[in-house]
Amino acid sequence: xxxxxxxxxxxxxxxxxxxxxxxxxxxxxxxAAFPQVGAEVDPLIAASRNPQFGDFQSNAAMGLxxxxxxxxxxxxxxxxxxxDLGDLAEPVTEASIAxxxxxxxxxxxxxxxxxxxxxxxxxxxxPRKKEGxxxxxxxxxxxxxxxxxxxxxxxxxxxxxxxxxRTLERLGYKVIRQNHVGDWGLPIAMVTHKxxxxxxxxxxxxxxxxxxxxxxxxxxxxxxxxxxxxxAAARKWWGHPKLVAELEEQVAGAEExxxxxxxxxxxxxxxxxKTVAVWKRISDITMAECLATCERLHANIxxxxxxxxxxxxxxxxxxxxxxxRRGVAEIDDGAVVVxxxxxxxxxxxxxxxxxxxxxxxxxxxxxxxxxxxxxxxARRVVYCVDARQSLxxxxxxxxxxxxxxxxxxxxxxxxxxxxxxxxxxxxxxxLEHAAFGMVLxxxxxxxxxxxxxxxxxxxxxxxxxxxxxRAVAERNPDLGEAERRAVAEAIGVAAIKYADLSNDxxxxxxxxxxxxxxxxxxxxxxxLYALVRIRSIFRTAAERxxxxxxxxxxxxxxxxRIGAPEEKALALTLLRYPGAVRSVAAxxxxxxxxxxxYDLAGAFSAFFTNCHVVGAPDxxxxxxxxRLCRLTERVLAEGLTLLGIRLLExx
Numbered sequence: 073x074x075x076x077x078x079x080x081x082x083x084x085x086x087x088x089x090x091x092x093x094x095x096x097x098x099x100x101x102x103x104a105a106f107p108q109v110g111a112e113v114d115p116l117i118a119a120s121r122n123p124q125f126g127d128f129q130s131n132a133a134m135g136l137x138x139x140x141x142x143x144x145x146x147x148x149x150x151x152x153x154x155x156d157l158g159d160l161a162e163p164v165t166e167a168s169i170a171x172x173x174x175x176x177x178x179x180x181x182x183x184x185x186x187x188x189x190x191x192x193x194x195x196x197x198x199p200r201k202k203e204g205x206x207x208x209x210x211x212x213x214x215x216x217x218x219x220x221x222x223x224x225x226x227x228x229x230x231x232x233x234x235x236x237x238r239t240l241e242r243l244g245y246k247v248i249r250q251n252h253v254g255d256w257g258l259p260i261a262m263v264t265h266k267x268x269x270x271x272x273x274x275x276x277x278x279x280x281x282x283x284x285x286x287x288x289x290x291x292x293x294x295x296x297x298x299x300x301x302x303x304a305a306a307r308k309w310w311g312h313p314k315l316v317a318e319l320e321e322q323v324a325g326a327e328e329x330x331x332x333x334x335x336x337x338x339x340x341x342x343x344x345x346k347t348v349a350v351w352k353r354i355s356d357i358t359m360a361e362c363l364a365t366c367e368r369l370h371a372n373i374x375x376x377x378x379x380x381x382x383x384x385x386x387x388x389x390x391x392x393x394x395x396x397r398r399g400v401a402e403i404d405d406g407a408v409v410v411x412x413x414x415x416x417x418x419x420x421x422x423x424x425x426x427x428x429x430x431x432x433x434x435x436x437x438x439x440x441x442x443x444x445x446x447x448x449x450a451r452r453v454v455y456c457v458d459a460r461q462s463l464x465x466x467x468x469x470x471x472x473x474x475x476x477x478x479x480x481x482x483x484x485x486x487x488x489x490x491x492x493x494x495x496x497x498x499x500x501x502x503l504e505h506a507a508f509g510m511v512l513x514x515x516x517x518x519x520x521x522x523x524x525x526x527x528x529x530x531x532x533x534x535x536x537x538x539x540x541x542r543a544v545a546e547r548n549p550d551l552g553e554a555e556r557r558a559v560a561e562a563i564g565v566a567a568i569k570y571a572d573l574s575n576d577x578x579x580x581x582x583x584x585x586x587x588x589x590x591x592x593x594x595x596x597x598x599x600l601y602a603l604v605r606i607r608s609i610f611r612t613a614a615e616r617x618x619x620x621x622x623x624x625x626x627x628x629x630x631x632x633r634i635g636a637p638e639e640k641a642l643a644l645t646l647l648r649y650p651g652a653v654r655s656v657a658a659x660x661x662x663x664x665x666x667x668x669x670y671d672l673a674g675a676f677s678a679f680f681t682n683c684h685v686v687g688a689p690d691x692x693x694x695x696x697x698x699r700l701c702r703l704t705e706r707v708l709a710e711g712l713t714l715l716g717i718r719l720l721e722x723x
Contacts, residue, residue, distance in 0.1 A: 088187050088197040089651045090179060090644065091117050091128065093160060098130045098175075101155035106140060106147070123637070126168075126176035127161075127644070133173030144173030151175060159183050181634035184643045188632050192703050196710060197650030201244025207451040210444045211237045214251035214366075214373060215457065218358045219263045219285040222365050223526035224519050224583075225458075228508045231569045231716060232577055233456035234371040235662040236506065238714045243657055248448055249372070250379040250440070251362075255355055257381065258430070259293070261337035262329075264351045266292035268336070271350075282361045285354060296333055298326035341385065355380075365529055369565055370716050384439040387489075388431045391439050392422050398491070400475045412470030419467035437468045442477035445501040447487050449480055452502045454660060459507035459578060469503040478503060506660040509580035511572075519583050536564035539589055540597075547591075548723065555722075562718040563597050564589070570596030573715055574666035594670045596717060602673035603712065604723045605680070606705040613686045613698060621694075627702055630695035638679040642700060645675040649707050653714065662715065669711045676704050 087093050098115035116131040133151065137144035148169045155164060155175075160183045168176045191197040213233025216222055237247045254260070266288045270276035276284075303323050307316055339347040359378065366373040392408055395401035401410045406424030421438070423430050444450045455465060472478045476491040479498040513519045521527055541560035544551065551559065571588035575581040591597045613622045620626060634640050652668035655661070685701060688694035709719055 087650075088191040088194075088647050090160065090184070090187070090647060092651065094128055094130070094157070094177060097157055097160075098132070098151065098155055101151050102132060102136070104154045105150035106136065109136060109139065120176060125170060126178040127640075128177045128179070129170075130175040130177070131173075133175065137173065145169060148173040148175050179640075181640065184634045184640065184647075185632040187647055188643055188700075188703060191647060191650070192699075192706070196707060197647075198242060198653060203241070203244070204246035206244035208246045208248065208449050209237075209240050209452045209454065210248045210250055210448060210450040211240070211454045211456065212250045212252055212379075212440070213237075213456045214253065214362075216251070216358070216362045217254035218260050218354050219282075219289040220358070221282055221286055222362055222529040224511050224529060224532055225526060226529055227511060227532070227568070228572055228577070229456045229458075230366060230369060230371050230373065231572055232506065232508055232662060233454075234369075234373065234716045235573055235665075235714065236454060236456065236656070236660055237372065238716060239653060239656045239662070239665070242653065242710075242714060248444075248450065249377040250444075251373050251377045253359070253378055253380040255351075255358075255380040255382045256340075256385055256436075258333060258337055259289075260351065260354075261340060262292040262296055262333040263289045264340065264347065264354060265333050265336040266295075267354065268347070268350050280353075280357055282357055285357060292329075292333070295329040296326055298323040298330070361530075365533075368530075368533055368561075369569065370718050372716070379440070381436050384436050384443075387439045388435050391435065391442070392431075394491070395421065395475055398475070400471075410467075410471040410474060412467055412474065415463075415467055415470060417463070417467070419471040421471075434464065434468050434471070437464075438472055438475070438477060441468070441472040441501075441503065442475075442489055445478050446481055446489055449483075449486050450501050451480065451499075452504060453478075454504050454506050456506045456508065459509055462505060462507055465503075465505040469505075472503065473500065504660060506577065508577040512580050512582045514582055514584055516582070533565060533568065536568050536585065536589065537561050538564075539585055540564035540567065543589060543591070543597075544723065551722070559720060559723055562720055563600060563723070566596035566600055566712075566717045568596075569715065569717060570599065570666065573662040574670075576663050577661060594666070597723075599669055599673055599708065599712060600717070600720055601723055602676060603705065603708045604720055606676070606701050606708070607721055609680075609685055609701055610698075610705075616686060622698060627695065627699045630699045631692070632699055633693065633696040636679075636683050638675075638682045639697075639700065642675045642679045642704065645672050646700075646703055646707060649711070653711075656714075665711055665714060669708060669715075672704065672708060672711075676701075676708075 087096075095115050095117045098117065099111070099113060102109060102113050102115060103111055113136075114132065116135070117128055118131060120126045120129050130151070133144040133148040136142075137147045140147060149166055152164050152166060152168060152175060157164065157177070159180060161180060162178045164175060164177060170176055211233050213229050214226070215229050216226060233249070237249055241247045263285065267276060267280075267285070270288065299322055303316070336347060340351055359375065363373065363375060392401070395410060396403075396408065401408050401421055403409075404418065406426060407420060408422040409418035409420055411418045419434050420432055421435050423432070441453065444453050457465070469478075476495045478501045479491070479495040480501055481488060481495065481498060511519045519527060537560050540563040541556060544556055544560050544563065548556075567585075567588040571583070572581070574594055587593075588595055589597060591601055610622050632643075634643055648668060649672075652665050656665045679700070683697060685694065685697045688697055712719060
């Protein structure tokens with residue numbers, strides 16, 4: 073171990089987490105003592121179960137003893153003889169070995185204090201980087217459709233995607249959000265035609281709402297749905313002339329409506345000005361409400377992030393031709409497919425002519441991957457989409473790799489969509505499906521209204537805010553009406569978002585207003601209250617001690633002292649923050665940050681309960697504890713911001 077590493081507990085890897093530092097030190101000692109085990113050996117650092125023996129312990133000796141054919145205690149002695157913990161912990165000796173070979177470690181309080189101060193000065197352990205310094209990441213989120221209200225099914229894609237984007241941005245990535253909008257194809261042509269028909273007949277008002285468009289959408293779909301099965305059954309089994317005639321009329325009408333919708337789609341595809349103008353009006357109405365809902369959710373999704381399927385429409389014929397020309401795709405019973413190794417069902421790229429010859433979601437997604445890798449130069453492309461689409465993405469990702477569409481070109485070829493043999497030697501963008509489960513009602517079924525319809529997202533937010541406002545009025549009746557409403561809006565949205573983000577995204581979860589709006593337990597309101605309580609400490613300190621006592625300069629110069637067990641527990645929790653953020657980015661799992669923030673709030677609560685801050689026994693202790701409070705406030709505030717939760721001063 074170098075002298076620099078020994079004198080500076082964070083020098084190894086510039087980590088601030090004692091667990092990471094101890095792991096590196098013990099790994100080096102194990103390799104020095106037993107080179108045959110290899111440099112990837114896990115030193116198995118864990119928190120000590122009994123604080124009287126120390127803070128942490130290495131449990132590696134038992135497994136190594138079995139692998140090396142040695143008694144575990146002898147292995148532990150070999151490790152202890154070579155580990156150098158510098159000034160991070162008290163020296164370990166043979167007396168530090170317990171039981172069959174546990175090696176106990178006790179951290180030095182002054183080392184913890186030093187790590188905390190370095191972490192605070194070092195941007196909370198996550199040094200700021202210029203945008204894009206870490207590379208480019210595309211986050212695909214949203215998934216709204218034209219002429220349809222956003223419902224609870226859109227919730228997870230928006231808030232999980234936004235939290236991941238915020239976290240990646242904090243780590244220095246250039247994040248390109250792509251709000252995937254279903255704004256093209258036959259269903260959109262159906263509603264476009266219907267609106268044109270209604271307006272021509274004078275039945276459509278000038279001030280259309282999204283609800284009006286959704287009614288037209290449903291009406292258009294119903295009119296284009298031919299009951300061919302019913303007609304065939306009536307002709308074969310029932311033979312009732314009136315019933316057959318009625319069904320023949322329905323089928324004929326539906327086929328006529330469908331033909332008109334297809335003609336409208338062709339008009340859209342060829343750029344007919346009148347048709348495009350109506351389509352654009354539908355798009356503007358839909359997106360205005362969508363973006364307003366995103367803003368209310370405090371999700372950073374704006375107009376510039378929209379990536380409609382229409383933006384890829386012109387590329388699809390050329391893309392299919394490219395796949396066929398290079399032998400990546402093939403004709404199968406008239407359809408164009410790409411066979412992906414390891415997946416029995418091929419990736420369907422274009423339907424057969426007898427099925428309409430249309431393109432599919434897979435076609436658009438392949439075009440999107442090509443653009444994201446070859447135009448944006450993205451190293452990672454993250455799809456925040458329902459887990460039920462897993463097979464689809466396995467097919468598309470496999471097809472993209474086979475086609476070379478996921479290859480990142482050289483800087484001088486950025487923007488060139490053509491794939492050459494040389495591209496296959498280029499790095500691949502990492503295509504990742506951040507799949508999420510469903511939102512369930514308390515009956516364990518998909519969350520819907522009593523009538524069985526999808527719950528509108530705006531209605532969901534409204535109810536959460538109304539419930540939060542009642543709770544705020546009861547807890548703090550002195551708040552004025554405007555402030556109470558603003559606080560309730562922040563709490564209601566925080567409750568919804570945190571309840572979602574705090575669950576493992578891959579799992580379904582049960583939506584419960586009562587549980588998510590609670591001010592106790594692992595909830596958004598609880599964490600906001602923890603932040604507000606810390607901020608109130610500084611207001612109280614300024615009132616009692618004067619503004620100078622809590623000034624930034626005063627606290628910057630204060631020395632952190634770790635004495636009480638609760639101070640040590642808070643310090644250890646604070647030092648985990650950089651690792652928690654990096655783990656979210658690596659695994660694409662926001663619940664890791666939620667759990668960390670809940671742990672931090674709990675550690676601070678114990679500290680505040682047992683360690684007087686404003687009423688500390690002396691000035692140095694008070695300054696130290698105020699600095700601990702400030703660091704906790706900064707970490708909580710930044711962590712909540714990464715989750716997309718608005719911060720509050722009072723509740």
